Amino acid sequence: MDSKEEKKERRQGYFARLKRKKTGKQNAELTSAAASNKDDPLKVILGQTPEKASDEEKKKKRGQGKQLRRNEIKRHSAGELQNNKNEKKEKKMLTTQPLGTVEYTATSKDTLNTIALAFNVTPNKLVEMNKLFSHMILPGQVLYVPCGDPPPSNVKESSCGVIASTGSSDAEYDKLPDADLARTASKPIERVLSSTSEEEEASEVKFLKMNCRYITDGKIINVKEANRRKSTGSYEDEEEEAAIEEFLPDLKEKSLLLEDMHIKKLARRLPARVQGYPWHLMYSLQVHGASLKTLYRNLGSLDSPVLLVVKDMDNQVFGAYATHPFRVGDHYYGTGETFLFTFSPDFKAFKWSGDNSYFINGDTASLALGGGGSGFGLWLDSDLYHGRSNSCGTFKNDILSKKEDFVVQDIEVWTFK
Structure with missing residues (x-):
């Protein structure tokens, strides 16, 4: 048997032979690769075969093609976006003046x-x-x-509208009760129509119907002219004066708070778009109970202006004209036609000052009109029992009642339709 030392010497020779074979094989592969790729020394150094090199070239070409397509798509989309921006700018620059x-x-x-x-x-x-x-x-x-x-x-200055004579074939104008008389009058009536929209044209016709209330000697005069003649005493006869004196809005229900003197003075202050319409009682504290929620509920179906009338325990009458019916909201609403009024002691109306737009604000806890400055122009609590009036920036008003804090005796809310 061989000794251990001999076996160890033979084992070292075996592994040495394997190593030499492996090294020779690698050298042969490098030599063959170098012979086939003399023009690409980088491939010889990295030991890449022709098959691997061709696959990488194909991948590289495919990647370059995809990149070219992406660049073309980007350029196309960028051009469209720029065109859209330019079109929007041109549309913004082309602003036309509204008619009227x-x-x-x-x-x-x-x-x-x-x-x-x-x-x-x-x-x-x-x-x-x-x-x-x-x-x-x-x-x-x-x-x-x-x-x-x-x-x-x-x-x-520029043109603000067109003039239409009474010879117009406007169907709604023909329905007016005074249309035939107006056409036969010695001086034809001219009505100015705004050419902005059909709705505005209809509103002008409605304004003519409401404001041209009186007819004297074949001529229709409006409420303002009638009041001027009354103040100067320039009536042509007693019948004309009697016709003016008889002018009172048609109240469909009897008011417990407003007398004829109150109604006349309020009617002269109302905007033209509600003059001539009957007054309808939508809420009365005596009839419906003292509840702000009930007031909101009774006005829920309205889309017309309302008149709020309050009487306190000192028998003072005051209130507000609101362009929108009272409702619960999270912000102020209304327009500049809203105003406050008082008969304490004489009649005064406080129009919009233009300082802010705090016209009407309602929630379940209170109802307020006017704001800014020291407080609300008119404020009522949820039970319609306590109220407060302060001078406010919206209307620059005086205190409507004798005292800032008052106790409510009665409330009425009227609408015009």
């Missing part, structure tokens, strides 16, 4: 509220008319405003 408006240049003292007050329009209407993004305006900014007569010095 004139250009007004804002001064350093102007705000949107003061301009709206000057032209008898709401701030929201100005925003819509001029396509503004906010209520902020800058000095020198040109705005479109409704036609005024006479226009201020910084208003650029």
